[in-house]
Amino acid sequence: MSQAFPGAHGAPVTGHVPVLRLGEVLLVTLQGDLHDSTAQQLQEDLAETIVHSGATGVVIDVSGVEIVDSFLGRILAEIAGQTGLLAARTVLVGMRPAVAITLVELGLTLPGVHTALSTEVAMELLRQQAPSSRFGGLRQERL
Amino acid sequence: MPEQAESTAGSPTLEIKDFLRRRREQIAQRWADEPLFRAVFTVSRDEAVEAGKAVVDALAQVADAARLEDPDAAGFTEVREQLARMGTARSRAGLSTAQVSGELAALRPPVENLLLADLPDAPAEHTRACVTALSVLMGTLRVVVMQTALSEGQALIDRQRLQLLEVATPVIKLWDGIVAVPLIGTLDSARSQVVMETLLESIVEQQARYAILDITGVPTVDSLVAQHLMKTVAAARLMGAECIVSGIRPAIAQTMVHLGLDLGTVVTRASLADALGYVLHQLGVGIVTPGANGTGTSGAVAR
Numbered sequence: 001m002s003q004a005f006p007g008a009h010g011a012p013v014t015g016h017v018p019v020l021r022l023g024e025v026l027l028v029t030l031q032g033d034l035h036d037s038t039a040q041q042l043q044e045d046l047a048e049t050i051v052h053s054g055a056t057g058v059v060i061d062v063s064g065v066e067i068v069d070s071f072l073g074r075i076l077a078e079i080a081g082q083t084g085l086l087a088a089r090t091v092l093v094g095m096r097p098a099v100a101i102t103l104v105e106l107g108l109t110l111p112g113v114h115t116a117l118s119t120e121v122a123m124e125l126l127r128q129q130a131p132s133s134r135f136g137g138l139r140q141e142r143l
Numbered sequence: 144m145p146e147q148a149e150s151t152a153g154s155p156t157l158e159i160k161d162f163l164r165r166r167r168e169q170i171a172q173r174w175a176d177e178p179l180f181r182a183v184f185t186v187s188r189d190e191a192v193e194a195g196k197a198v199v200d201a202l203a204q205v206a207d208a209a210r211l212e213d214p215d216a217a218g219f220t221e222v223r224e225q226l227a228r229m230g231t232a233r234s235r236a237g238l239s240t241a242q243v244s245g246e247l248a249a250l251r252p253p254v255e256n257l258l259l260a261d262l263p264d265a266p267a268e269h270t271r272a273c274v275t276a277l278s279v280l281m282g283t284l285r286v287v288v289m290q291t292a293l294s295e296g297q298a299l300i301d302r303q304r305l306q307l308l309e310v311a312t313p314v315i316k317l318w319d320g321i322v323a324v325p326l327i328g329t330l331d332s333a334r335s336q337v338v339m340e341t342l343l344e345s346i347v348e349q350q351a352r353y354a355i356l357d358i359t360g361v362p363t364v365d366s367l368v369a370q371h372l373m374k375t376v377a378a379a380r381l382m383g384a385e386c387i388v389s390g391i392r393p394a395i396a397q398t399m400v401h402l403g404l405d406l407g408t409v410v411t412r413a414s415l416a417d418a419l420g421y422v423l424h425q426l427g428v429g430i431v432t433p434g435a436n437g438t439g440t441s442g443a444v445a446r
Contacts, residue, residue: 115383
């Protein structure tokens with residue numbers, strides 16, 4: 001990994017991914033290729049921000065991501081898991097068809113992660129369902 | 144009238160080349176009477192003669208390059224299309240491959256007769272060598288035609304397979320935010336891949352929150368088909384759409400239970416109508432029957 005020149009290859013690949021706070025919801029937008037270290041950093045940041053802010057939902061916009069490898073797939077699943085432990089829910093937004101196919105072929109169907117087509121739908125989803133939630137359906141997928 | 148061959152001592156290949164160039168007109172004339180040319184070029188005899196000349200030229204060029212046994216020789220390139228047309232025209236007329244091959248074989252004797260007439264004084268051994276070389280050349284021509292005809296057929300099959308893939312997987316918009324894919328025919332890996340791709344694309348395009356996979360037209364469901372369905376459902380879910388599998392016939396339901404296939408948490412319904420009803424209910428859309436005093440909702444099916 002070339003840590004020396006962040007962003008030397010076009011997209012900014014190293015450093016922090018900003019976590020925006022919109023009321024009770026945290027919004028994270030992923031862009032371009034994500035370094036493994038950046039993804040791990042994001043995982044830590046999110047856990048801390050949720051604890052500090054008392055957020056009840058996390059929206060991760062992955063519409064700008066063209067390549068998801070098994071590592072990032074696992075990180076996303078772990079983020080969902082830890083967010084769940086902190087009584088918040090994760091919604092993955094705007095995944096591209098190619099990325100979805102790749103993840104399924106890799107066997108990473110991300111059970112326990114909620115998904116939505118757009119940020120708007122995701123916010124609506126989080127608003128509708130209180131943390132106590134009748135959203136049992138998707139939880140059951142965790143086998 | 145035939146002039147005597149001047150260089151009887153030349154190598155058989157060169158001899159053949161010279162002979163082909165010299166007798167071009169006559170060979171083409173005789174070929175034009177053969178069933179192969181006669182049946183393909185029905186408009187005029189001149190056309191057949193021209194086509195024959197082109198083939199003779201090609202053969203001479205191949206002989207010139209001394210590549211009698213090579214079907215890929217440069218000389219054949221120019222006539223390949225014409226030969227393919229002749230081959231396919233004959234197959235389309237209902238001839239089997241063997242019959243076309245037989246007609247091609249029939250092109251040899253007239254040329255051979257001309258060759259023998261050209262070499263009356265040559266030593267027997269030389270004559271034999273020339274005839275053998277000619278046979279080899281004509282054999283190669285046969286290979287070229289058959290090869291081209293076969294690759295034509297293969298191209299046709301490939302094209303049709305592609306068309307079938309496109310035709311068989313339309314994605315239909317049923318309502319705002321609801322798309323459906325009526326699957327018809329056997330689901331193999333290639334087809335399920337296409338289905339998955341087109342479905343996911345249209346989910347993005349239509350911003351569809353629900354997708355219905357209707358398998359009424361799928362004759363059998365085995366573990367592989369079930370796996371493909373599960374994959375499609377999982378991919379759609381990752382994008383934020385819920386998939387409903389509908390059109391499971393009684394016999395298929397039984398088979399799936401017998402095979403121990405588990406569709407997991409996938410929502411299933413018996414018919415497309417049931418699936419649509421379920422989705423409309425989920426979206427909070429009801430269908431009002433005009434006669435029923437305005438308020439009766441009949442479309443929403445209880446879960």
